[in-house]
Amino acid sequence: LREIDFTRRNTTAFVPLHTLSEALNAVVSERCTVGQVTGEPDKMKTELRRILAESARLDVSIDSLSDSDDLYAAGLSSLATVHVMLAIEDEFGIEIPDHMLTRRLFSSVDSLAAAVEELRRSQADA
Amino acid sequence: MNAPVQELDAAECVGQANAHGTHAPRSESELLDAARRVSAVAAKHADSVDREARFPAEAVAAMRAERLFSAMIPAEHGGDGLPLTGVARLCEALAQGCASAAMIYAMHQSQVVCIVNHGANVPWQRAFLARMVDEQLLLASATSEENIGGNMRTSACAVDLVDGAFNIEKMAPTISYGTYSDCILVTARRHPEAPPSDQVLIVAPRETLTLESRGTWDTLGMRGTCSEGHRLTASGTADQILPDAFAKIADESMLPVSHTLWSSVWTGIASDAVNRAHQFFRNQARGKPGALPPSASRLAQAVTLVKMMQARLRESLANVEAASAARAARQSTGDDADAPLTASIGINADLNMLKLAISQSAIQVVQETLMICGMAGYKNDTPYSVGRHLRDLHSAPLMISNDRIELNTANLLLAQRSATGTL
Numbered sequence: 001l002r003e004i005d006f007t008r009r010n011t012t013a014f015v016p017l018h019t020l021s022e023a024l025n026a027v028v029s030e031r032c033t034v035g036q037v038t039g040e041p042d043k044m045k046t047e048l049r050r051i052l053a054e055s056a057r058l059d060v061s062i063d064s065l066s067d068s069d070d071l072y073a074a075g076l077s078s079l080a081t082v083h084v085m086l087a088i089e090d091e092f093g094i095e096i097p098d099h100m101l102t103r104r105l106f107s108s109v110d111s112l113a114a115a116v117e118e119l120r121r122s123q124a125d126a
Numbered sequence: 127m128n129a130p131v132q133e134l135d136a137a138e139c140v141g142q143a144n145a146h147g148t149h150a151p152r153s154e155s156e157l158l159d160a161a162r163r164v165s166a167v168a169a170k171h172a173d174s175v176d177r178e179a180r181f182p183a184e185a186v187a188a189m190r191a192e193r194l195f196s197a198m199i200p201a202e203h204g205g206d207g208l209p210l211t212g213v214a215r216l217c218e219a220l221a222q223g224c225a226s227a228a229m230i231y232a233m234h235q236s237q238v239v240c241i242v243n244h245g246a247n248v249p250w251q252r253a254f255l256a257r258m259v260d261e262q263l264l265l266a267s268a269t270s271e272e273n274i275g276g277n278m279r280t281s282a283c284a285v286d287l288v289d290g291a292f293n294i295e296k297m298a299p300t301i302s303y304g305t306y307s308d309c310i311l312v313t314a315r316r317h318p319e320a321p322p323s324d325q326v327l328i329v330a331p332r333e334t335l336t337l338e339s340r341g342t343w344d345t346l347g348m349r350g351t352c353s354e355g356h357r358l359t360a361s362g363t364a365d366q367i368l369p370d371a372f373a374k375i376a377d378e379s380m381l382p383v384s385h386t387l388w389s390s391v392w393t394g395i396a397s398d399a400v401n402r403a404h405q406f407f408r409n410q411a412r413g414k415p416g417a418l419p420p421s422a423s424r425l426a427q428a429v430t431l432v433k434m435m436q437a438r439l440r441e442s443l444a445n446v447e448a449a450s451a452a453r454a455a456r457q458s459t460g461d462d463a464d465a466p467l468t469a470s471i472g473i474n475a476d477l478n479m480l481k482l483a484i485s486q487s488a489i490q491v492v493q494e495t496l497m498i499c500g501m502a503g504y505k506n507d508t509p510y511s512v513g514r515h516l517r518d519l520h521s522a523p524l525m526i527s528n529d530r531i532e533l534n535t536a537n538l539l540l541a542q543r544s545a546t547g548t549l
Contacts, residue, residue: 059321075323082541104463
């Protein structure tokens with residue numbers, strides 16, 4: 001609801017009711033989709049945060065970072081990414097292919113969670 | 127008969143252009159000839175440099191006169207634009223004359239590459255590149271710092287920018303040839319609250335810094351590098367700070383160039399010792415026609431090893447040049463967040479293993495040459511002396527300790543699905 005209020009406050013033009021309703025549906029369906037596919041997305045991020053706390057050797061506590069904060073800016077080194085990668089592969093039973101091992105993958109908790117989710121799905125299908 | 131005369135005229139034109147302060151880029155073979163002339167000067171003074179643990183002033187003056195300090199600076203900035211493999215050959219040639227002078231040249235180039243690759247978009251840095259060419263400046267490095275445990279990827283001192291200006295103080299346990307350099311590249315934390323690993327690299331010309339010598343440099347070998355400790359203070363403006371993070375500069379430029387060029391120096395030292403042993407061996411064989419001297423198999427082993435070192439070094443040089451080309455291609459298309467980490471991890475592991483291989487093999491080779499030359503090699507005043515070579519090379523496993531590099535390499539190898547690769 002806050003998101004819809006936000007839309008209204010910032011809109012100078014008249015917003016038809018069906019636009020607001022579509023927006024609401026979009027928000028709800030996105031939440032539901034994520035919930036259905038991942039089962040427990042928050043649990044995965046908790047696990048990722050535990051792995052980062054143990055292996056990433058960041059300059060700051062992982063608890064002080066949000067899911068979207070830049071891990072490289074927090075001191076993630078290329079040596080540490082190796083350990084994070086191995087721990088993730090072990091924890092989630094996946095193999096991260098070389099083409100996915102990029103700075104973008106390790107850039108945040110969000111990007112790691114998205115990649116783990118994608119790999120779990122594709123490697124479960126295989 | 128006309129053609130050579132015309133060529134001579136062309137050569138004279140180049141000479142005249144030089145007199146007016148502009149220089150046409152030279153070919154690798156021209157630069158190699160220049161390096162050999164410098165090497166001959168360096169060789170003449172190598173023993174006194176070693177005995178007195180003094181700066182190889184004659185060799186460095188010859189490098190300056192031959193304009194070798196700007197060999198690797200791209201032609202667009204006034205240098206010769208010599209690729210890394212060519213610079214490696216210059217280092218190898220210099221090392222056959224004087225190991226300390228060659229190591230100074232190699233260390234200089236590993237600083238030059240940082241400004242060339244990471245500063246050329248900054249007007250101040252571009253102007254400084256032109257100054258480096260004009261004045262043939264010698265660049266040094268202050269990466270180590272007291273109380274941070276020998277890891278150059280962390281700093282204690284920090285940049286504190288006030289109105290675009292900074293002052294910095296660094297207690298450096300070693301700055302090679304710092305006293306004799308024209309500019310020092312200094313690592314520091316990005317700002318006073320930054321963590322130790324969030325580093326930048328500052329280009330500090332001589333007139334912006336003061337050095338206070340602390341300690342001495344009375345060592346087993348590499349005595350001419352004068353790598354004593356210093357208290358360094360510098361002040362300047364924000365545009366002296368290279369815009370890229372030091373982690374990126376180190377991975378992409380400083381480390382690849384320093385590891386390959388140090389290895390070129392060590393290979394050159396080993397080659398010079400083997401050439402002495404080869405000469406000794408041939409003289410021995412001449413004295414007893416029809417029979418090989420008892421050290422015959424050692425000579426075969428030593429030359430075999432040097433050939434392997436050269437081949438190994440050529441492989442890493444090609445890898446580094448290919449990685450630079452790939453990076454340049456990516457930079458023209460966009461950002462490098464999607465570049466595969468396995469490639470950069472792979473090249474870091476390769477450079478580590480190069481350093482391990484060459485530093486160990488070089489000592490082994492010179493040990494063999496000592497056995498071949500016998501007492502003539504052990505004595506310091508014969509044409510077959512190899513004691514200085516052996517002492518100089520004992521620095522190789524210590525310059526970034528091989529123990530540390532082995533751990534680091536094993537760590538990087540964890541990321542590889544296949545450790546060895548294929549032919």
